[in-house]
Amino acid sequence: MMNHRAVRAIYLFEMARTMRTLLQSVVSPVLSTSLYFVVFGAAIGSRITQIEGVSYGTFIVPGLVMLSILTQSISNASFGIYFPKFTGTIYELLSAPVSFFEVVLGYVGAAATKSIILGLIILATAGLFVPLHILHPVWMLSFLVLTSVTFSLFGFIIGIWADGFEKLQVIPLLVVTPLTFLGGSFYSISMLPPGWQTVALFNPVVYLISGFRWSFYEISDVGIGTSIGVTLGFLVACMAMVWWIFRTGYRLKS
Amino acid sequence: MASIISIADLSKTYGSGRKALDGINLEIARGEIFALLGPNGAGKTTLISIICGIANATSGKVTVDGHDIVTDYRAARSMIGLVPQELHTDAFESVWDTVSFSRGLFGKPKNPAHIEKVLRDLSLWDRKDSKIMTLSGGMKRRVMIAKALSHEPQILFLDEPTAGVDVELRKGMWEVVRALQASGVTIILTTHYIEEAEEMADRVGVINNGEIILVEEKSALMQKLGKKRLKLHLSGKLAAIPDSLGGYDLSLGEDGQQLVYTYDTKSERTGITSLLSDVRAAGIKFHDLDTSQSSLEEIFVSLVREP
Numbered sequence A: 001m002m003n004h005r006a007v008r009a010i011y012l013f014e015m016a017r018t019m020r021t022l023l024q025s026v027v028s029p030v031l032s033t034s035l036y037f038v039v040f041g042a043a044i045g046s047r048i049t050q051i052e053g054v055s056y057g058t059f060i061v062p063g064l065v066m067l068s069i070l071t072q073s074i075s076n077a078s079f080g081i082y083f084p085k086f087t088g089t090i091y092e093l094l095s096a097p098v099s100f101f102e103v104v105l106g107y108v109g110a111a112a113t114k115s116i117i118l119g120l121i122i123l124a125t126a127g128l129f130v131p132l133h134i135l136h137p138v139w140m141l142s143f144l145v146l147t148s149v150t151f152s153l154f155g156f157i158i159g160i161w162a163d164g165f166e167k168l169q170v171i172p173l174l175v176v177t178p179l180t181f182l183g184g185s186f187y188s189i190s191m192l193p194p195g196w197q198t199v200a201l202f203n204p205v206v207y208l209i210s211g212f213r214w215s216f217y218e219i220s221d222v223g224i225g226t227s228i229g230v231t232l233g234f235l236v237a238c239m240a241m242v243w244w245i246f247r248t249g250y251r252l253k254s
Numbered sequence B: 001m002a003s004i005i006s007i008a009d010l011s012k013t014y015g016s017g018r019k020a021l022d023g024i025n026l027e028i029a030r031g032e033i034f035a036l037l038g039p040n041g042a043g044k045t046t047l048i049s050i051i052c053g054i055a056n057a058t059s060g061k062v063t064v065d066g067h068d069i070v071t072d073y074r075a076a077r078s079m080i081g082l083v084p085q086e087l088h089t090d091a092f093e094s095v096w097d098t099v100s101f102s103r104g105l106f107g108k109p110k111n112p113a114h115i116e117k118v119l120r121d122l123s124l125w126d127r128k129d130s131k132i133m134t135l136s137g138g139m140k141r142r143v144m145i146a147k148a149l150s151h152e153p154q155i156l157f158l159d160e161p162t163a164g165v166d167v168e169l170r171k172g173m174w175e176v177v178r179a180l181q182a183s184g185v186t187i188i189l190t191t192h193y194i195e196e197a198e199e200m201a202d203r204v205g206v207i208n209n210g211e212i213i214l215v216e217e218k219s220a221l222m223q224k225l226g227k228k229r230l231k232l233h234l235s236g237k238l239a240a241i242p243d244s245l246g247g248y249d250l251s252l253g254e255d256g257q258q259l260v261y262t263y264d265t266k267s268e269r270t271g272i273t274s275l276l277s278d279v280r281a282a283g284i285k286f287h288d289l290d291t292s293q294s295s296l297e298e299i300f301v302s303l304v305r306e307p
Ligand SMILES: Nc1ncnc2c1ncn2[C@@H]1O[C@H](COP(=O)(O)OP(=O)(O)OP(=O)(O)O)[C@@H](O)[C@H]1O
Pocket: A254, B014, B015, B016, B018, B019, B020, B038, B039, B040, B041, B042, B043, B044, B045, B046, B047, B085
């Protein structure tokens, strides 16, 4: 039997937090996306006119959306669970008749919802700069949802692991952002020298962006099946991690 | 005794190696107010944290109304409301929202009338729309109590609930607690204000160094360990206690204007009669006398001091 009221309460609580910080959570990604378009699209785009048959500005749209989704999912979810740990209000969550699954559903659900909404807003923003065409809208949405959920889970883990604000920042800053920039947001892997192409294949973000871009233009660096496989693999790894955290009370219970 | 909480051989060693609880056995009776007394670091909060699911026990077993707190945590926890010792509140949420959130978290359907009653009882109604961070410390503590009561628990843990709450509101709080008890709620509280335990509790448990050293009906405890004092208000000053009275447990008070005799209420013969005649024989005059029972605080201090 599930405590669905608890899931609802956590979800709505987190969404209310999002609404309170709406300006910061929507305006800044939209602004940075616009800047990317101005800088990369206009400046570089005038040099690189086309990649695999689409204009450069259009080419970078899926990568830009992914970039925002990854960073936003992680920062939302990590902050969402870190903050009650920091203020001590986590006591209530721990003393409530809720299972780990319900807690995760509430927090990760809310963080993922926010990321999905944000992803769509950024997509719409991009549409103001370049013409968009989405060949596989269902796949596009699936990738959006899958990535949002996966990286919200990942953020949740970081939020539990972190015992200070620096740690909260360190993984997104030192790991995720570089991986995303190197993950083919702004170029096709095939444009890299052969050695670096092999290295790039160890970057999980490459598979996300590749799959997402495929759903737009049927252009991909790796097979679509591989993309889905890697993303699902990461999702399962995160779920196992979260399950272990709640089973052992890691960083939650003394 | 029909117990609602059974604690058996409960021990807790923190990761730091600190043994906070050492083989605790305790039964809490349904419907009672139980006061847990003990000095700083005795293990009160640790004990409460384990029962409520905030800390893991190292060994031992706890059942709440027959439900094991580990294997059947859902049933156990949904019966319990917890007001922790530290002030932990949200900042940006309103009082109403945070209290309603707690009710949802505990799986109870919405009931605005109940939330309103709780807020009114705790004198928080006129602040229901305030952001929590704009409240004073005492108000925040009451918000935490409101959160714990929002889901209509059958057991309420109050870990030093009146710390930082002023006298007037403290009285109001105790009225709430009494009303809860009247409605069948079991209450376990810790407090450093021993008068509160004395005033509120049905039974008192004393914990020290992670061990329960005594559990008693409050009145029995007072009787069992209570010493009484007989105070003689002297007509003149006395520089020293005369040798002829050396056999009694006497002390001088108030600049030699009072003679204080401490005696055990447990013993058959208190020695008052002979003391009074010996006092007269020594030529000491007094114009008044009174007796007083030692408070729980004194009992408590003497218990904890004993090796
Ligand atoms: N998270 C923790 N990690 C390590 N040691 C702890 C932790 N919490 C409590 N302790 C130790 O366990 C012992 C019992 O602490 P506890 O908080 O249960 O005492 P208490 O009776 O509630 O004291 P107080 O009256 O000061 O609130 C203390 O020695 C304390 O230092």
